[in-house]
Amino acid sequence: MAQFCINSWPMAVAHIDADAFFVACEQALNPSLNGKCAAVGKERGIITALSYEAKAKGVKRGMRTFEAKKLCPGLIVIESDYESYSLFSLRMFNIIKNFSPQVEEYSIDEAFVDLTGLRRVFSCSYEAIAKKMQSAIEKELSITVSVGVSITKTLAKMASKLKKPNGLAVIEGKDIQNILRDIPAEDVWGIGNNTACLLRKFGINSALDFALKDEGFIDKYLSKPYKETWLELRGNSVFGINASVKSSYKTISKAKSFYPPSDDETFLFSELTKNLENACAKARRFNLAAVRLSVFLKTRDFKAAGAQIRLTFPAALPPLLMEALKEGFKYIYAKGYLYRQTEIVLHLTENVQYSLFDDIIKIDRIRRIYDSIDFINKRFGRNSVHLASSMPSLNAGHSPRLSIPLIDIKV
DNA sequence: TCTGGGGTCCTAGGACCC
DNA sequence: TCTGGGGTCCTAGGACCC
Numbered sequence: 041m042a043q044f045c046i047n048s049w050p051m052a053v054a055h056i057d058a059d060a061f062f063v064a065c066e067q068a069l070n071p072s073l074n075g076k077c078a079a080v081g082k083e084r085g086i087i088t089a090l091s092y093e094a095k096a097k098g099v100k101r102g103m104r105t106f107e108a109k110k111l112c113p114g115l116i117v118i119e120s121d122y123e124s125y126s127l128f129s130l131r132m133f134n135i136i137k138n139f140s141p142q143v144e145e146y147s148i149d150e151a152f153v154d155l156t157g158l159r160r161v162f163s164c165s166y167e168a169i170a171k172k173m174q175s176a177i178e179k180e181l182s183i184t185v186s187v188g189v190s191i192t193k194t195l196a197k198m199a200s201k202l203k204k205p206n207g208l209a210v211i212e213g214k215d216i217q218n219i220l221r222d223i224p225a226e227d228v229w230g231i232g233n234n235t236a237c238l239l240r241k242f243g244i245n246s247a248l249d250f251a252l253k254d255e256g257f258i259d260k261y262l263s264k265p266y267k268e269t270w271l272e273l274r275g276n277s278v279f280g281i282n283a284s285v286k287s288s289y290k291t292i293s294k295a296k297s298f299y300p301p302s303d304d305e306t307f308l309f310s311e312l313t314k315n316l317e318n319a320c321a322k323a324r325r326f327n328l329a330a331v332r333l334s335v336f337l338k339t340r341d342f343k344a345a346g347a348q349i350r351l352t353f354p355a356a357l358p359p360l361l362m363e364a365l366k367e368g369f370k371y372i373y374a375k376g377y378l379y380r381q382t383e384i385v386l387h388l389t390e391n392v393q394y395s396l397f398d399d400i401i402k403i404d405r406i407r408r409i410y411d412s413i414d415f416i417n418k419r420f421g422r423n424s425v426h427l428a429s430s431m432p433s434l435n436a437g438h439s440p441r442l443s444i445p446l447i448d449i450k451v
Numbered sequence: 452t453c454t455g456g457g458g459t460c461c462t463a464g465g466a467c468c469c
Numbered sequence: 470t471c472t473g474g475g476g477t478c479c480t481a482g483g484a485c486c487c
Contacts, residue, residue: 084455087454149487265484459486
């Protein structure tokens with residue numbers, strides 16, 4: 041069979057994927073959990089992550105904990121502790137950066153590493169460098185990772201899945217076709233269910249079927265991202281390693297589900313207010329301001345009603361966004377429907393410019409108040425100080441350590 | 452199977468202008 | 470006033486990812 045046309049000097053990229061990361065962190069912190077059926081997500085009542093032992097008993101992510109315990113009676117369910125996981129994550133990335141400066145922090149438990157040219161530095165093969173990284177992580181953090189090495193990001197990402205957990209797999213140019221043959225098209229990174237359905241109609245079932253399709257077909261039926269994935273599968277690297285640290289957001293969203301579903305206008309609006317305050321606090325941390333605000337109410341059958349409001353000036357201070365929130369809420373709220381989730385999305389801008397006509401003094405007063413609020417919340421915990429209209433939802437859930445409702449901000 | 456809370460990018464189509 | 474061509478910007482929504 042004809043080989044794909046590959047660049048003569050392909051890049052070497054490794055994808056590192058921690059195994060059952062959240063649970064592995066818990067096990068590293070508390071070795072008595074090793075080898076046991078353990079899961080994280082107690083606070084939500086839903087399995088967020090689980091050990092391989094629990095997976096073997098048929099427990100799945102997203103399962104309700106009581107269902108999981110039926111399947112696996114000895115299951116230990118722990119509250120998730122994101123601060124610890126973030127620290128493990130940071131340390132894992134730092135270990136990887138000892139090997140190459142070109143490290144993309146792809147998610148909390150995954151990284152891409154550009155190894156191109158490093159064989160000389162380490163006097164060994166790319167596979168051996170990958171092995172060294174894997175061992176270093178296990179030795180220093182007591183967690184295991186699976187590593188894939190190949191000539192494009194897409195192939196490396198797929199390689200890391202081949203021998204999970206604690207595995208190492210290399211896909212060389214000459215092996216691409218043999219390996220893609222056994223991988224279903226929907227398991228390709230970037231091809232979801234929808235596209236897999238479309239591909240099946242054309243007899244494309246495996247990753248290899250897709251990779252072997254001619255360019256004319258790709259151009260005719262698929263858009264840019266799929267063309268890029270197609271190229272990557274054929275060994276032509278188009279996705280670079282993005283080593284810059286994320287410092288900004290285009291959108292920030294906050295959503296919260298609740299049970300039982302509710303049609304209580306006051307409760308729903310207070311939930312939205314709380315979402316808004318949390319999203320705004322995050323936006324302020326990154327020096328961002330919203331230019332548009334989206335508001336959603338979701339019913340039990342996953343149907344969402346949404347509205348989007350354009351703001352007259354960029355803002356990240358809840359009092360300045362309350363009118364827009366009210367407007368959006370009024371527009372989408374329908375009496376008699378039971379809702380189970382509220383969500384807001386801030387569409388953000390970096391360069392905050394106030395026009396001469398905006399009330400700069402008023403905005404500045406509110407900003408100063410929120411500087412203090414951010415300070416207090418940092419000291420005493422999230423939601424220590426919040427808007428009075430988010431009280432009903434706060435009282436329904438966890439109570440903050442110190443509650444100082446801001447009854448009415450006068451400006 | 453649809454569990455939950457984040458995100459990103461791309462495209463099509465409308466608004467508006469020349 | 471109508472017709473047609475062309476460009477840009479914005480936004481909604483789709484698809485995908487962890």
